[in-house]
Amino acid sequence: MREGCIVVLSAFFLILNLINFAYATNGCGTGVECGSLPTDNCDVTQNTVFSTGFYDLNSGIDICASNISLNCNSSVLNGTGELSAFIGIHVKNQSNITIWNCNIQNYQIALRLEGSSNDRILNNSISQNTQGIVLAEGALGFSNNIIIQNNRLLNNRCFPLAPICSNIGIRLSNSDNNTIINNSIKSQYAEGPTSGGRSDGIDVRRSLNNTIMDNVIQNISRINSLTTSSSVRLGPQSHANLILNNTILDIGNFGIEVIGPSSFNVFFNNTIVNTSYGVYLNSTENNTAYHNNFINNSFNLKDNGSNFFNISDEGNYYSNYDEETEGCFDENVNGICDANLGNDHFPFCNLNGWTLDFDVRSLSVINATGTERVFEFTINNYANLSLANVSWSLETGQDMKNSTLPVTLTPYERLFVYVYHNYTASGTYIVTASAQGNGFRDVESIVIIV
């Protein structure tokens, strides 16, 4: 037992030494100007466009001046994929930097900005690194006001032999007021071999007022139960960040994970699919999640603090709580389940329910005798206005049945529709119910076997 501890500690100090070595050997003033054909450990001190090519740059390059841009012109900056390949592009204490069109791979950190501000990181492809883009505090302070946009982060993972790995797509540490927008972060996984390994799509620590929006974060998994993965991780001490419009799916542990103390973060309009926990709030207070779609998650919400899952009378949508058979009844036809789900007091009963005024739903077969079928569906008016001349259609797979009687739906009224059809032949049919009126239209389909 004691010997095991000694081995782990020794490995840890080895890693620290390697990091110190890398920092010591990779800095401005130690290399030559990169120019259009970069060499290992070269410096960029002026606006630069690389000649498109594949460059083995195990020590990476440094950005050594402010107010310049680096256009990699789709070049590949390649490390060795070993622990010695520490940083691909290093920006330290420089500002107003634009880095774009770079393919950065096989580094421990593909792109690191520290003590930098007002930068733009655009259209880069970052793969096979342990960490993709890192914003950190430097000698000149935090890294602030940086836009990270349209980057593709794929297959970033821990290097072999890394004893404890933090595999991260984008990390913000001591970095405020940054915007992470429209990036794609896919296929990461946390690996061991011992406990503590993590993989996070976006990791925000001790950072304030950042906006994370319109990103797709997919397939952040973990190799075993000793490791942890999340798509967006906040905390500790990350406050007032805004997480919106992100698509998060196939996450090993947490769709959104917040570690306390972290407060006043807001999560809305995110779609979180196939996670163990959609939102996991650990020892945090006063964070708010609303208008999010939770789909096929093992658990939608876990909160052991005092947080909010609805604003006013609107909460989130949960795919496992959107049907009457799941307990979601909507007697007042406002599109919101009558009973709360956990701490969400106003769960929606439709995907993106907060955008719906008119809804066709619950199409099903409620009678099947021989080839005869009775279909049921509902037309719901969630709006506070009366809808006249609503009509409906049912495509049975064999014919189209249309309403002939004018339907008026008063505000918040539901119409149950029952349609009989006798199929003339066995088979598999797609049945589609649709309704329209007053500029609204909605459709729902099912597949039936006769």
Added chain:
Amino acid sequence: MQSAKRTGVAMLALTTIVVALLTYSLASSQPSGPTTAFGPNWDRTCSGAACTVTIYPFQKYYQEGGQWQEINEDFQPCPSADFCVPGNLYQASLANGSVSLSSGTRTAAFRLLAVRSGGTELTLSYSSAGANANRVEYRSVLPGMDITFSYLSRVLKEEITIHAPLFSTFSDDPVFSYQLANEGFFIEPPWICDAAGECQDLVPTIAGGTYSFSVPLAWLNNASRVYPVIIDPSVSLDNQSVIFQGYVARNPNVNPNTYVRQSAQSIRVGPFLGGFPTSRKIYRGVIEWNVSSIPDESRINAIILTIRANQVANCPANTNISFQDMDLQMASYPDTNAGNNLSFMDMANLSISQPFNWTNITAIQFYNITIRGEKHLEARLPADWFSTGMASQIENDCAAGAATNETRFDSPAADPANRPVLTITYTPLANESEGRRAIEVGINGSSLGSPRIRTDQQLYVLDQNAQHAMGTFDKFTKNATQRWAFNYVTGNESFTNISSLFRTVNIWENQSLTFDEIATQVETFINSTKV
């Protein structure tokens, strides 16, 4: 227009002033034990599921100290006057022809002082007075002229009866002058009618402390006048429009025929030929009842009209009277010749009772007439009125040649002991809210247990016959793949007429049921259709 005022007087005189003061409640609609309730013109006893209400075409009760008291209209001797009525809604006393009325702080007093024509003044005498129940009669105030005061619940009715043409020697219209003090009561416009039903309004004037009206001498001395004639200057507690009771007289001897509505102590029905000089009239009558004491949603089980009748016919063995449900209230018919013509026809249109065969009459007495108008009354309940029009089945000369087949019914203005009443036995039905509640009781009592129940659910069904139907149901519930929709139809609602779709969509619709009947039917329906 003349008759309109006269009708107003008659209305008040008949005191069918109805205050829709309902004490009806849910408890009384579903009585669990005998309960009694009162209203201004009704009293009701409920026992079990049925209620019996007796409706009076006049105000019978008033509230005093929060309790309903029966109005006692009888005059009685009193120390400070000849006769008085000390209680009720207003108090009256008569002394030597002087009338004093009071109600709270309101007072009025009047006395007919003189009848004059030109320089001639006739001396009045109030020396001969007698009381009978609610009437005090001063006989021979003038030779051939009596004055009768009738105490009614809200009206003091005065009738000056002139038995013979007293004023044939007058050169000017006789003027009747009253001494008037305080005007705390409403003085009805006076009118005059002869025994043949010919009437005319009189125009009063008030000057100083004098109230007077003149009677056209030409009318009094007309050769067709049938005596006695009656002048009616009544005084009422208030000026309210009340339901009409009376008759319409048709004069078939003029072309076009004339129609005049009239209210009196006696409602005349049938052909009449008589008087002096001989006059021919055909009468039809009506009594309008305020039925607000009956809940709108009720099943009427029986209607009994108890009315005192007298046959003045001489048409042997064939003077049947039929009773009709009036299409309109009398107030809806203009008091014009045309309007009264229409009401006259309405009074004989669509019989709802078995003919009342007057050959059974052996004496002047009360008769219990079964009115077969249960459904008619049910339809009238929301409007709170129900009218029984009365017409003779033979309005021409009978086969034996007799020209008079008249029947006279005592009206609500008759002596209190002789007034008609309407006794209705009914079962309170569930109203809309009760019906909905009963449906829920039925659902929850069914084998479904306590399922979720939706209210006002709209359904659209396209069935196996390609028939489209749509409707809104009071209650709707689901169980697995079965649906049940319930519609209890009340008021202006209508049946959806949606048919059940196999046992998948089960439709129940009904109306006119009691709470328990609904609950039982709903429960049975579910249990019999549940798979």
